[in-house]
Amino acid sequence: MELDRRSLSPSDGSRPLRLTDLILPLGIGAVLRLALVVAFIGTLGRGDEAAYLRLGWGWSEFGAYTGMWAPLYPKLISYFSGLFGDGAADALRIVQVFMAVWAGVWTALIADMFGGRRAGLIAAWMFALYLPLAGFAALMYSESLFLCFFLPSVYQLLRYAREGRIAAPAWRGPLAGCLLGLAALTRESTLIFVFPCMVWVAFALRGHETEKRVGNARFKAWAHGKGPLAIAPALLFGLTALLTVMPWTIRNAWHFDRFVPIATSSQGSSVVGWNAYDINYDIADLGDNVLDAPGTLRDKIRGPEPAPWSPRAVSNVADASELNISDGLDFAKANPGFFLRSRIVEFVDMMSPLSFILRSLRITDGIGEPLNSALVKTLFAVLAVLMVPAVVLLGLWGWTHARDAGPLRSLAATLTVCTVSVAAISGMTRYRVPVMPLFIVLGALYLAGQREKPPRHRKILLSTLTVLIILSWIPSIGPIQMALAVLWKS
Amino acid sequence: MEPDEVLPVGPIPEAVLRRERRWAAGLLMAIVALGTAGYLSIPTEEDLVITSRTAADPFDRVRAMNALIRRGYWEDRAFKEFEAFMKASPKELPQFMADMHGDMLKSDRRAWKK
Numbered sequence: 188m189e190l191d192r193r194s195l196s197p198s199d200g201s202r203p204l205r206l207t208d209l210i211l212p213l214g215i216g217a218v219l220r221l222a223l224v225v226a227f228i229g230t231l232g233r234g235d236e237a238a239y240l241r242l243g244w245g246w247s248e249f250g251a252y253t254g255m256w257a258p259l260y261p262k263l264i265s266y267f268s269g270l271f272g273d274g275a276a277d278a279l280r281i282v283q284v285f286m287a288v289w290a291g292v293w294t295a296l297i298a299d300m301f302g303g304r305r306a307g308l309i310a311a312w313m314f315a316l317y318l319p320l321a322g323f324a325a326l327m328y329s330e331s332l333f334l335c336f337f338l339p340s341v342y343q344l345l346r347y348a349r350e351g352r353i354a355a356p357a358w359r360g361p362l363a364g365c366l367l368g369l370a371a372l373t374r375e376s377t378l379i380f381v382f383p384c385m386v387w388v389a390f391a392l393r394g395h396e397t398e399k400r401v402g403n404a405r406f407k408a409w410a411h412g413k414g415p416l417a418i419a420p421a422l423l424f425g426l427t428a429l430l431t432v433m434p435w436t437i438r439n440a441w442h443f444d445r446f447v448p449i450a451t452s453s454q455g456s457s458v459v460g461w462n463a464y465d466i467n468y469d470i471a472d473l474g475d476n477v478l479d480a481p482g483t484l485r486d487k488i489r490g491p492e493p494a495p496w497s498p499r500a501v502s503n504v505a506d507a508s509e510l511n512i513s514d515g516l517d518f519a520k521a522n523p524g525f526f527l528r529s530r531i532v533e534f535v536d537m538m539s540p541l542s543f544i545l546r547s548l549r550i551t552d553g554i555g556e557p558l559n560s561a562l563v564k565t566l567f568a569v570l571a572v573l574m575v576p577a578v579v580l581l582g583l584w585g586w587t588h589a590r591d592a593g594p595l596r597s598l599a600a601t602l603t604v605c606t607v608s609v610a611a612i613s614g615m616t617r618y619r620v621p622v623m624p625l626f627i628v629l630g631a632l633y634l635a636g637q638r639e640k641p642p643r644h645r646k647i648l649l650s651t652l653t654v655l656i657i658l659s660w661i662p663s664i665g666p667i668q669m670a671l672a673v674l675w676k677s
Numbered sequence: 678m679e680p681d682e683v684l685p686v687g688p689i690p691e692a693v694l695r696r697e698r699r700w701a702a703g704l705l706m707a708i709v710a711l712g713t714a715g716y717l718s719i720p721t722e723e724d725l726v727i728t729s730r731t732a733a734d735p736f737d738r739v740r741a742m743n744a745l746i747r748r749g750y751w752e753d754r755a756f757k758e759f760e761a762f763m764k765a766s767p768k769e770l771p772q773f774m775a776d777m778h779g780d781m782l783k784s785d786r787r788a789w790k791k
Contacts, residue, residue, distance in 0.1 A: 249773045250736025251743040352689060357696050361704070396687060414688070419697040426704040433708065437715030442744045444719065502781075503749035 204299040204307040206292065212308065213291045216315025217284050220324035223544070224280040226558035227325040230551045231276070234468065236327040240276055244268045255451045255504050258435060259373040260329035276327055283324040283331040290331075290624065291315060293338035298628045300345060301592040302637035310631035317578060318571035319616070320623060322544020330620045333373040338624055340366035341598065344384065344424075348391035348594035352417055360388065360420045361427040368431025375450040376609055376618070381428050383601045385421040391594050392417035445505035453612065454498075454508035460533060460613030461515025461526070463495035468615050469541045470666045472550055473673065481669055484662040488532055493522045530611060537607065537614030538656060539663040540575040541670060549673050564674045572667055575616075579656060582626025585633035587641045587649040592632060599625045722750050735769040742770050746778055 231237060242254040243264025254261055267275035267282075291314040299307030314320065323330040343363035347355050367384065371377035395414040399406055432449060439447035459466050465485070473481045496514050501507040519526040545568050548554065558564055586596055603622045610618070632638070641649070720728070720741075725748075728741035745751065751759050759781070763771055774782055 245777045249739045249769065249777065251739045251773070251777070253743060253777045353693050357700060361700065396690065419694070419701060423697060423700050423704065426701065426708065430704055430708050430711070433711050433715070437711070437718070440715065440719050442747050444748050501749060502746055502752050504747060506749065 202304065204295065204304040208304065208308060209292060209295055209311050212311035212315045213288050213295075216291055216311075216321065217288050219315065220284045220287050220321050221281075222557055223322060223325040224277075224284060226554050226556065227280065227547070227551065228277050228555065230553050232327050232547070233550055234471070236547075239264060239327050239329070243275070255455065255508075257329070257372050257375045257450045257452070259369065260332050263332060264327075279327070280325055286331040286335045287321065287324050290334040290338050293342050294624045294627055297338070297342050297345060297595070297625075298631045298635075300342070300349060301589065301595050301628075302632040302635045306628075306631045306635035306637055309634050310628050313578070313627045313631055314624060316574075317623070317627060318567065318574055319542035319544060320620070322542060322547070322571070323620070326543060326547055328543065328617065329373050330617065333370055333377070334620070334624065336366045336370035336373060337377065337621055340364075340370060341602075341625070344388065344391075344598060345594050347388070347420070348598075351394055352392050352420060353396055360424040364424040364427030364429075365431050367424075368428040371428070371432055371449055372435055374621075375452050377621070378432075378449060379605050379608070380602060380621075381425060383605055384598075385425040387598055387601050388424050389416040389418055389421040391597065392420045439505075443503060443505040445503070447505050447508075451504045451508040454504070454511040456613040457512045457515035458498045461512075461518055463492040463518075463525075465489060465492070465529075465532070467536045467666075468617075469536065469539060469543065469546050470670060471546060473666060473669050482662055482665045484665065485532055485535070488535075488662060489528050490525060493518075493525055532662070533610040533612075533614035534607070535614070535659050535662045537610045537616065537619055538579075538659040539616055539666070540572045540660060541663065541667060542571055542575065542616050545571060545670055545674075549670060549677070561675055561677050564677060565671060568671055568674050572671075576660065578623065578626050578630055580653065581630030581633060583629075583649060583652055583656070585626075585629030585631070585638075587645050588638035589629060589632045590637050590639035592637070595625075595628070595632075599629060720744075722748065725750070729770065730766060735767065738767055739769055739773045742766075742773065743777075746781065751781070 232240065238254070239256075239261060242252065242256070242261040246252050246261055246265035247268035252258055252261060264275060264279060267279045271278045291311055294314045295307040295311040298310030340363050343359055343366065347359045347363060350359070367377065367381060371381070393414055393416055436446070436448050439445070439449075470481060496518055499507050499510045499514070501510060548558065548564050548568065554564075558567065586599060589596060599622070602625065606619055606622045722745065725741040725745050729738050729745060732738045732741065763774065
């Protein structure tokens with residue numbers, strides 16, 4: 188029977204984590220991010236960054252949203268466009284620094300919940316200094332806003348499981364659902380977390396009431412792991428997520444005259460991912476043309492490319508989405524061997540030690556101090572590249588060895604499986620962002636000494652996953668070398 | 678500190694179950710009410726055409742036009758009809774079209790009926 192450590196006392200006897208403890212690590216994290224923002228001030232970004240800005244500007248100017256992505260980030264840009272005009276992007280970059288601090292607080296609180304103050308502090312430092320995440324403060328992508336909703340939602344879910352069904356306040360599950368709904372309105376792919384998280388709630392809150400006696404004191408507590416599935420808490424969580432998303436679903440019905448829960452970005456991903464093209468946005472512009480990512484080993488894994496299919500020219504994006512997904516599936520059925528091989532490459536792309544800040548350092552014009560010299564850019568890039576394997580492997584070890592962290596282990600596994608499954612459509616490093624803070628938390632637990640000897644099955648899983656992930660990095664070595672060479676010559 | 682004794686007490690208390698049922702009922706009612714109101718408020722294409730021309734708020738006109746485009750309303754019509762509509766529209770719409778749907782203004786666009 189797993190006991191709630193917090194309902195008894197902190198295991199190591201140390202004082203609980205206070206928010207003031209986080210001022211130093213997260214303050215340094217904020218300074219690091221501000222330095223990146225300063226470097227990117229005045230730059231316009233390319234690709235999706237430019238598209239986000241345009242959509243936000245159009246929304247502010249005409250009152251209509253014309254994009255196919257989830258609406259909250261463009262809406263935020265539209266507010267900033269109304270307030271700051273041409274300076275909207277730079278103003279938003281500065282606000283994204285505060286968003287990162289907010290996300291860092293929740294990362295530390297999750298680590299504190301399972302490992303105490305020491306783990307919380309280590310997690311805060313890791314979050315502050317992890318360059319691939321820090322980079323998003325300076326870039327116009329939805330990730331910063333997304334983490335502001337997603338991490339508190341994960342915290343509420345884990346707290347719900349820790350407190351148990353009886354002691355937890357009634358609003359805990361609905362609040363987690365509401366926050367996950369807001370995260371889904373920021374990144375559409377978050378929708379795939381909702382049902383697995385409902386199942387997780389049903390299992391994680393399984394339990395019954397017990398009475399514990401410590402000395403002369405007697406108190407009622409929650410005993411995890413026994414009793415019927417917690418269906419009602421799972422439904423409350425799911426229904427609130429649904430209710431949060433619903434106003435936008437209604438707007439979509441008004442707009443498309445179709446049922447579109449949040450957005451239609453999956454159709455764009457299917458046009459790229461379920462097709463013959465070898466597009467990887469992390470290494471864009473390194474190949475001979477944009478539809479041809481570099482890397483000999485990548486090419487070998489993919490093998491000969493079949494003829495590509497063209498996206499449909501249909502104005503109703505909801506219809507276009509259905510048609511394109513259907514064409515993508517037909518392509519997969521017609522070319523099963525190529526489809527499976529290209530899924531391996533998508534997985535490789537998602538796991539790559541590259542990150543979007545490196546892409547932006549390479550392709551954005553006009554980057555200023557302190558990142559305008561080739562030496563600083565290359566050093567930054569080398570550090571960022573090394574940090575990805577360090578955090579992933581440390582997180583994996585933390586996951587395997589973490590003591591007294593059952594709910595965290597199972598939720599992290601659930602969210603990681605969902606995140607990696609996105610590579611079945613299209614893989615890039617930006618898509619792994621939801622789970623990286625959880626890897627940081629698990630790594631912090633390991634470093635804080637919150638570990639136990641893992642059972643045999645977990646050791647086997649650790650060995651298998653470690654080998655698989657290290658193998659997945661090998662095809663990225665060539666593109667990483669090319670990206671670093673470009674930065675060195677810049 | 679480990680407990681000296683852990684005694685099973687019993688199933689989930691009725692008060693907790695009642696609280697969960699109350700929340701679930703409230704959420705379900707909100708979903709049904711919002712869904713019904715939303716479904717009933719969906720305009721037809723004819724409504725949108727009228728709104729895009731006559732609504733007092735320019736944002737409403739633009740939103741209605743955007744919805745017509747997204748629904749594929751213009752796909753069933755010839756470019757000439759679209760051009761005539763644009764000429765007869767308030768000034769916000771041509772500006773909106775030029776800035777956000779510039780592709781639609783090209784007569785050789787793939788989706789236009791010839």
